[in-house]
Each structure stands twice: as C-alpha cells, then as structure tokens.
Amino acid sequence: MEIELTDRLTMLSHPQRMAVFRLLMRRCPDELPAGEIATALDLKASTASVYLSALTKVDLISQRRKGTQLLYAVNLNAARDIVSGLFVDCCRGRADLCPPQFSDLIRHIAPIDDKKLNVLFVCTGNSARSIFAETLLRDMAGDRFTAYSAGTAHRSELNPFAIEMLKSKGHDVAILRSKNIEEFHRTDAPQMDFVFTVCDRAANEDCPTWPGQPVSGHWGMPDPVKAAGTDTEKRLAFHQTYGALHNRIAAFTALPFENLSRSSLQKHVDDIANETARQE
Template sequence: MTDKRFKVLFICRKNAARSLMAEALLRRWGMGRFEVYSAGPEPLDQPNPQAMELLRKVGIETDTLHPKSWDLFAGTDAPVMDFIFYACEDTAKLHPPHWPGQPMVAQWNFPDPLSLQGSDIERHALLNLVFGMIERRVKIFCALPDHRLAKLTAADMSDIATGEHAA
C-alpha cells in the first residue's frame, strides 16, 4: 500500500442519489485509501430522502452528504482528481467543464431510481437494486491494489510516457 490517497469524483446530473450513494460507499469500503467527492451539473437543493434513509439503514453516516455543482471541481483552484466516474449516462453525454490534471474518466451507468413512475414498493425496490449495483462496483474498485490504481492515474501515465516508470 502506498501513502497516496486517490482522489475520486462521482458525477450525476442532480447529485441527489446515485453519485451520493457512490461517494458514501467508497468512503466506507475504501478504508481511507480514497478522498471521495460527488457533484453534478444541475444539483438539487437537498439529497433524495429515500437514498439517505437507505444509507442510514446500512449504517452509513449521511450528515455530510449534499448535492454540489461540478463547477467546484473545475478550474485552477479545484482539487486534482485521479478518477472521475459518471454514475448516469445522460450526464456523461454533456460537455463537462475542464477537469484539472488528467484524471481517468469512466462511465458507471446506473438506472435512475428517482425517475421510476411506479408504486412506492416499486420505487423502493429499484432504489435497493441500484444501491446494490453501486456497492458491487465500488467493492470491485476497492479490491484493486494501490499499484494497479496508480498505473491508471495521470501521474503514473506520464512516467510511462517519459520512460521513467519502473515495472
């Protein structure tokens, strides 16, 4: 394990459910290896109450989770991310702001649990399903050893490009 804490940003349009759940789950399962954030281009004023209740039911603190604009993570004063994951397909299609550095960007598309027009039971079931999908993806990401994660970051990629990387 290295001393580096990888910076991760989860993006979703409203930053009210999927990206906030991903942020909370990576904090839990990352065991201090990651500095985790979430944001969106059209953040709501408040997180989705059902998503926050689900997180609390599994023992995850939600007091610090709140929707944020992705503009906070763009520009020269923004923290330099190692990884940016889009949690929804429609946001990945938008023209994003300029991310400082050269983060690895990937799509982790999950269904929108807020868009289902069904009964309370159906909406709750979809939210639980999406939560499980996000948790599985986060656990797989956490299972990657630090040296593998470092190979995916811009700093290590520049070392490879200049021939300074030791295998």
C-alpha cells in the same frame, strides 16, 4: 498508415462528426443506439446516420446490430493510432515537444504514488446515484480514497428515499449535501485522480477538461428517482441501484493500484463497468 491517418483526420475535421466521436469517447466503453446519439447531440435521425456511417467507414467507431437496433462504440485503437501518428515520431526525437496529455501513450507510466486518491462521482442531479457512490467509497475504503460527488444540474436536493436507504445500511448521512460540478472546477478545488459518471445524461455532456488528466470511467445505470409505483416499488429501485454501485466500488477498491500504470488502471475501470453490468 499515412493515408489512413489523413483520412481519419479529414473525417474529424467536421465539427458535428467530431461531436459524435467525442460523445462516444465520453461514453466508452458503452455501445449507444443511433437514436440516443441523435438526441444527445440534437441531430436529425437521418443526419446522425450519415455521420455514423462515415465514422464507421474509416474505423473510428464500430457498429453492431442487436435485434432491430444498430449500436455504436468508439474504437480506442483508432484513437491511439491518430495520437501516435501525430506525436510519437516527433516526441522520440524531441521530448520537449511532446504534449503532456499524450505522454501516457508514448512512455511507461509509473504506478500511482502511495497516497490518498481523490475520486469524484458525477451525475445530473447529485441526489441519489452519485451520493450513493460517494458514501460507499468513503465507508468502504476511506483510508485510501477521498470521495466526492457532484451534479451537472444547477439546483438539486438529496432524495429522501436515497437518504432513507443509506441510513438503513448504517451509513452516516450528516455530512452529505447536494453539490454542483462547478465547485470542483474552481482553482482551489482538489485535483481528481478518478472521475466517474454514474448516469448517461451527465456522461453525454461536454464538460471542461479536468486538470491533471484523471482516469475516467462511465458507470451508467437507471435513475431510481424516476421509478414509478408504490413507495415499496420505489424503495426497491433504490435498493437495486445501491447494490449495483456497491459491486462496482468493491471491484474498484480491490484493484492492485500499486502495481498498475495509468493506462492499466483505465482498462480495469472500463472492465468493471462491463463485467458488473453483465451480472446485474
């Protein structure tokens, strides 16, 4: 175990190998092709291949072939082993030394309190997908959740097709506005219980750590704003995106939150992304 731990720590001591690992952690549970990883991190294809091979060798990430592509995903068990190897023994003997952000891996986490939970949906532009998600959660379970959305781009506007779609479904759009993610990193911003990325580009970005260690999830889907063709074809793309997000949020709001620990919630959030993606 000690040799395995030191091998993995040595592997992650390289900044760019660490960047690959962190990217795959942010995109968990997605499997990414090598080309997308190279593009996201601005690496040459050959360089990315070397890093991916090295991380696979020590089992920090997994590799799977699909047709002509090699797909990569983070190995969460290996990540947990690293944290446990570094902190569990010291924390059992000296609880005051245990880093708060690792407490979920060491002791039982009490179920989330009976309170209204804050949920943030993040996309690049905050013009369609994240706006759909915010509106859906507010209207489907606004008594239990406070829904927010934001974009990582500095300037964006609500997409007219998105607004048209929401109006056609009977949603109130008067309170909607396009927001930048910096608004939610201010000291007076509400603390999030859940943060979901709904586009791959936003998930690929290295964002600041969220206060309070919210449960995070990646519910990536194609951007309807980029749909080409006639207005009818564009409206169909928005309809499909709306439906996909409706399925995810319906599954999310149906979870028995009062009976789940934080770690259990994280697994359910990941499962929702996998199961709904297979159905679409």
